[in-house]
Amino acid sequence: MVDKLPGNLYDYPGYYDLVYGSDWKAEHDFLIGAFDRFINGGAQRILEPACGTGRLIYRLMKHGMEVHGLDLSENAVEYCNNRLERHGFPQTAVVADMCDFHYDDAFDAGFNTINSFRHLEYHDQAIAHLRCMSQAIKPGGIYVLGIHLYPAVGPPIEEESWFAQRGHLGVQTNMTLMHRNLDERYEQYKMRYDIWTPTNHQVLEDVFRFRTYTSIEFQQLLDEAGQWEIIDTFDFQYNLKQSMPIDDQTEDVVYILRRV
Numbered sequence: 001m002v003d004k005l006p007g008n009l010y011d012y013p014g015y016y017d018l019v020y021g022s023d024w025k026a027e028h029d030f031l032i033g034a035f036d037r038f039i040n041g042g043a044q045r046i047l048e049p050a051c052g053t054g055r056l057i058y059r060l061m062k063h064g065m066e067v068h069g070l071d072l073s074e075n076a077v078e079y080c081n082n083r084l085e086r087h088g089f090p091q092t093a094v095v096a097d098m099c100d101f102h103y104d105d106a107f108d109a110g111f112n113t114i115n116s117f118r119h120l121e122y123h124d125q126a127i128a129h130l131r132c133m134s135q136a137i138k139p140g141g142i143y144v145l146g147i148h149l150y151p152a153v154g155p156p157i158e159e160e161s162w163f164a165q166r167g168h169l170g171v172q173t174n175m176t177l178m179h180r181n182l183d184e185r186y187e188q189y190k191m192r193y194d195i196w197t198p199t200n201h202q203v204l205e206d207v208f209r210f211r212t213y214t215s216i217e218f219q220q221l222l223d224e225a226g227q228w229e230i231i232d233t234f235d236f237q238y239n240l241k242q243s244m245p246i247d248d249q250t251e252d253v254v255y256i257l258r259r260v
């Protein structure tokens with residue numbers, strides 16, 4: 001007997017964090033190295049838009065940084081703040097839309113990895129986000145933005161799955177492409193979580209859209225938004241020693257954007 005869980009995939013931060021929270025070390029080390037390398041004087045005050053459960057926030061706080069997060073999901077923000085408090089840090093995450101936010105004090109850097117930016121389905125939202133970020137980050141600061149591009153050559157990845165286990169709890173996620181419309185610039189995915197305990201099997205299914213970007217479309221977006229220049233590119237290996245210039249086959253890219 002399988003129970004169906006109501007809600008969307010970000011309504012269950014505990015399950016999200018179990019699956020994706022374990023994958024933090026490479027990103028964490030990369031971010032610290034990138035802040036040092038690309039910002040004069042390094043970074044102290046950092047912002048993560050679409051922070052979710054804050055799997056990276058509390059770890060960067062442990063590294064001595066002041067890190068703030070914002071996210072649309074109330075459950076994720078609560079989870080993030082509770083964990084910050086448990087580790088003795090201030091509750092710096094807030095519920096907000098990454099297309100419409102403002103902070104009085106500027107940040108040295110921002111980061112937004114694993115495609116969250118592509119949740120912004122419309123052009124105007126993407127522009128609004130980049131402009132909010134350019135208000136939030138100091139000139140000379142950086143925004144580390146990780147997305148999958150639509151490659152000009154070769155088939156893109158259409159399915160991904162992950163599994164994680166803690167004690168008797170096991171969570172398997174599967175993300176499958178259902179539909180792609182490059183004229184309207186979206187991909188529609190089905191996400192399924194299977195959650196097992198020794199006595200129960202629950203399933204959560206959700207459908208969502210990602211906006212598509214080729215490298216040219218992303219560059220055009222930056223040009224229109226203004227105040228950002230690409231200063232380096234890497235891939236999801238997060239190896240700071242190995243820049244990855246974008247070519248026709250590039251899919252996963254971590255842009256280092258400098259606030260000009």
Ligand SMILES: C[S@@+](CC[C@H](N)C(=O)[O-])C[C@H]1O[C@@H](n2cnc3c(N)ncnc32)[C@H](O)[C@@H]1O
Nearest residue numbers: 010050051052071072073076096097098116119
């Ligand atoms: C893939 S999760 C990434 C979470 C976190 N950045 C991480 O690396 O684990 C995407 C997050 O984007 C958030 N999100 C989607 N649209 C948003 C928006 N317009 N403003 C703020 N957060 C948004 C979701 O609620 C979700 O927590």
